[in-house]
Amino acid sequence: MESQSIHFKKRVAGELANAQLQSNMRRFGGRFKMARAKVVGEVDDWEGTRSAGAEARDRALNNLDTWIERFESEATRRGATVLFAETGADVAELVIDICRRHGVKKAAKSKSMLSEEALLNQRLEAAGVQPVETDLGEYILQLAGEVPSHIIAPAIHKSKEEVADLFEREHHRPRTLDIPQMTREAREVLRAHFLSADMGISGGNFLIAETGSVALVTNEGNGRMVTTLPRVHVCITGIEKVLPTLEDLSLLMRLLPRSATGQSISNYFTVLTGARQPGDRDGPEHMYFVLVDNGRTNLVGGDMQEMLRCIRCGACMNHCPVYQTIGGHAYGWVYPGPMGSVLTPSYVGLENALDLPHAATLCGECSVACPVKIPLPDLLRKLREKQVERGLRPASERLGIRIWSWVAQRPRLYAFATRVATRYLRFQGGRARMISHLPLGKGWTLGRDMPAPPGRTFRELYAKRKAQ
Amino acid sequence: MRVGLFVTCLVDLMRPNIGFAALELLESAGCEVVVPATQTCCGQPGYNSGDRESARALALKVLEEFEACEYVVAPSGSCSGMIRTHYPDLFRDAPADLDRIERLSARTYELTDFLVNVAAIARVPGKYRGAVTYHDSCAGLRELGVKAQPRALLAKMDGVALTEMEDCAVCCGFGGTFSVKFGDISAAMAEKKCEHIQASGAETVVLGDLGCMLNIEGRLRRRGDSRTRVLHVAEVLSGRDLKGD
Ligand code: SF4
Numbered sequence: 001m002e003s004q005s006i007h008f009k010k011r012v013a014g015e016l017a018n019a020q021l022q023s024n025m026r027r028f029g030g031r032f033k034m035a036r037a038k039v040v041g042e043v044d045d046w047e048g049t050r051s052a053g054a055e056a057r058d059r060a061l062n063n064l065d066t067w068i069e070r071f072e073s074e075a076t077r078r079g080a081t082v083l084f085a086e087t088g089a090d091v092a093e094l095v096i097d098i099c100r101r102h103g104v105k106k107a108a109k110s111k112s113m114l115s116e117e118a119l120l121n122q123r124l125e126a127a128g129v130q131p132v133e134t135d136l137g138e139y140i141l142q143l144a145g146e147v148p149s150h151i152i153a154p155a156i157h158k159s160k161e162e163v164a165d166l167f168e169r170e171h172h173r174p175r176t177l178d179i180p181q182m183t184r185e186a187r188e189v190l191r192a193h194f195l196s197a198d199m200g201i202s203g204g205n206f207l208i209a210e211t212g213s214v215a216l217v218t219n220e221g222n223g224r225m226v227t228t229l230p231r232v233h234v235c236i237t238g239i240e241k242v243l244p245t246l247e248d249l250s251l252l253m254r255l256l257p258r259s260a261t262g263q264s265i266s267n268y269f270t271v272l273t274g275a276r277q278p279g280d281r282d283g284p285e286h287m288y289f290v291l292v293d294n295g296r297t298n299l300v301g302g303d304m305q306e307m308l309r310c311i312r313c314g315a316c317m318n319h320c321p322v323y324q325t326i327g328g329h330a331y332g333w334v335y336p337g338p339m340g341s342v343l344t345p346s347y348v349g350l351e352n353a354l355d356l357p358h359a360a361t362l363c364g365e366c367s368v369a370c371p372v373k374i375p376l377p378d379l380l381r382k383l384r385e386k387q388v389e390r391g392l393r394p395a396s397e398r399l400g401i402r403i404w405s406w407v408a409q410r411p412r413l414y415a416f417a418t419r420v421a422t423r424y425l426r427f428q429g430g431r432a433r434m435i436s437h438l439p440l441g442k443g444w445t446l447g448r449d450m451p452a453p454p455g456r457t458f459r460e461l462y463a464k465r466k467a468q
Numbered sequence: 469m470r471v472g473l474f475v476t477c478l479v480d481l482m483r484p485n486i487g488f489a490a491l492e493l494l495e496s497a498g499c500e501v502v503v504p505a506t507q508t509c510c511g512q513p514g515y516n517s518g519d520r521e522s523a524r525a526l527a528l529k530v531l532e533e534f535e536a537c538e539y540v541v542a543p544s545g546s547c548s549g550m551i552r553t554h555y556p557d558l559f560r561d562a563p564a565d566l567d568r569i570e571r572l573s574a575r576t577y578e579l580t581d582f583l584v585n586v587a588a589i590a591r592v593p594g595k596y597r598g599a600v601t602y603h604d605s606c607a608g609l610r611e612l613g614v615k616a617q618p619r620a621l622l623a624k625m626d627g628v629a630l631t632e633m634e635d636c637a638v639c640c641g642f643g644g645t646f647s648v649k650f651g652d653i654s655a656a657m658a659e660k661k662c663e664h665i666q667a668s669g670a671e672t673v674v675l676g677d678l679g680c681m682l683n684i685e686g687r688l689r690r691r692g693d694s695r696t697r698v699l700h701v702a703e704v705l706s707g708r709d710l711k712g713d
Binding site for chain 2: 386
């Protein structure tokens with residue numbers, strides 16, 4: 001996906017005015033958060049488990065090269081082919097190569113955010129391969145020609161009515177608003193694709209180094225179809241998804257479904273190791289891994305490495321009051337919400353996503369919810385610091401902060417300036433003591449008044465009181 | 469107990485009443501309260517804007533002004549959270565000052581946290597009567613664990629009936645400079661907060677941070693609600709809600 005993050009402010013205005021999105025976010029936005037709150041108590045020591053999860057991820061990331069090599073040799077030993085892609089374009093190139101080698105015309109896909117990073121569908125189509133999304137949400141978006149607005153619930157911005165219209169148009173069947181009926185309809189259409197696809201493309205929630213396996217966490221069963229029915233299975237995932245051992249996997253599986261959807265365990269949990277072996281009843285004849293960098297190694301060993309712990313559960317966006325207000329599309333690239341505001345500038349360039357690190361109140365809900373304790377607000381602040389270091393903030397903003405702190409370091413000047421300011425604001429407030437228009441704070445008074453101060457600073461009043 | 473009152477720049481400029489309310493509460497708890505006259509701002513605006521240098525200069529100023537105090541108390545979770553949890557980060561690569569900074573951080577408290585957990589006050593002087601709802605401001609709640617403290621203090625007042633609103637711990641949308649940079653998102657978040665406040669049926673929303681108060685009151689008034697009162701917890705507890713400003 002090409003990043004549109006530079007247009008964040010404009011996109012926000014659109015989303016705030018989008019009545020459908022606003023009503024969807026209000027109705028569904030809070031559901032995952034509530035569901036998660038109900039199940040975290042099932043784990044004896046949730047906080048301790050989060051810490052252990054963070055440590056397990058750090059152990060993998062601190063020696064990422066070692067674990068990737070181990071993964072590669074174990075997976076290869078079990079009959080899979082492991083390929084590496086440096087960029088999104090490389091991903092598409094590798095997959096198209098594989099398609100050519102095996103005469104693939106149609107690829108059934110289960111959910112993969114990485115294929116969004118790689119613009120894979122577009123590039124496959126251009127190469128004459130038909131990609132079919134089989135995750136229900138992704139399928140809807142493919143029909144609509146849209147991109148995901150949430151990493152777990154990609155079509156959360158779409159209403160039932162919109163989907164009904166879409167299905168009527170694409171499936172040529174009578175329009176229905178009955179959700180089980182709509183799901184059945186999609187399943188029938190997709191079934192034919194599963195059976196006719198020559199290739200299955202999946203993401204990967206975790207890679208397990210000691211066995212060379214990939215773990216998939218899904219709810220719709222399409223992941224299993226995609227990885228077992230077609231002749232060729234290609235698993236595309238980021239290099240950072242590796243875990244040293246199955247033990248680590250079981251630990252993270254206590255965290256992932258609970259944090260993501262509020263489920264104790266997902267409907268399907270699959271660990272796949274190698275291609276079909278003699279004597280196996282099913283499975284693909286060929287299994288490929290495409291392990292993607294696309295900016296990730298830049299974070300390894302640096303002050304942003306903690307971000308690579310991310311297990312893509314979506315809890316940070318479910319708990320983010322900004323995300324819940326503007327939805328995912330406003331962020332302008334693959335990953336929305338707090339994790340997206342850290343990842344997007346890191347992967348597409350700080351200068352291409354200037355607003356994202358600032359589009360947060362630093363309220364801290366995300367970091368409290370994150371199952372692997374990523375200090376998202378601290379990382380956002382670090383990105384703000386990097387922007388200042390590289391001179392990427394508007395001069396007026398930097399000057400404003402400089403002047404403020406220069407004055408604040410000079411108590412007598414500060415006392416004078418605030419005396420003037422409080423009187424001015426008092427005057428502005430008029431009889432109602434409310435300011436409805438602030439010349440230097442338009443952003444504030446566009447949607448709010450500013451309660452006016454009483455016209456004397458605490459400093460003045462306190463000095464008077466002491467003198468009495 | 470010698471307590472330094474960090475008034476905060478916002479209270480100094482926008483609502484001195486909160487400063488006096490905090491002062492009176494600390495005095496009635498038996499503290500000897502000093503109010504360093506040269507104090508200004510804790511440096512948070514610079515820190516959150518990516519300007520560490522500015523933030524560090526102001527942090528050192530706070531250190532000079534308050535180092536002699538046994539405790540530092542602020543009527544704000546945001547500013548006390550800055551001193552308590554973020555000052556050490558500001559000096560992580562300046563070992564010469566880090567030690568002194570860490571000692572200051574460790575004895576810095578948000579007002580209600582201090583009244584409950586350090587001063588352990590038995591009674592509060594306030595006289596407020598009526599139904600209130602409490603908004604948990606973010607930094608106090610998530611950086612300092614301020615949740616039960618203000619509620620415990622309000623519970624000591626016979627006339628106060630607390631009714632919790634939905635999403636009382638969700639951000640009101642203030643976020644410092646965020647409220648101006650992204651005024652539209654900020655106001656939309658404040659709008660949701662106002663809906664929850666009104667749905668609670670309380671006639672007053674009580675909270676512990678002036679930034680959030682201005683945001684919430686500003687939005688309430690803009691949407692035509694001139695009745696719901698927005699009070700700082702110190703104003704309610706001290707009885708200064710009646711004195712006005
Ligand atoms: S940053 Fe944390 S909460 Fe957000 S998606 Fe990643 S693991 Fe989940």
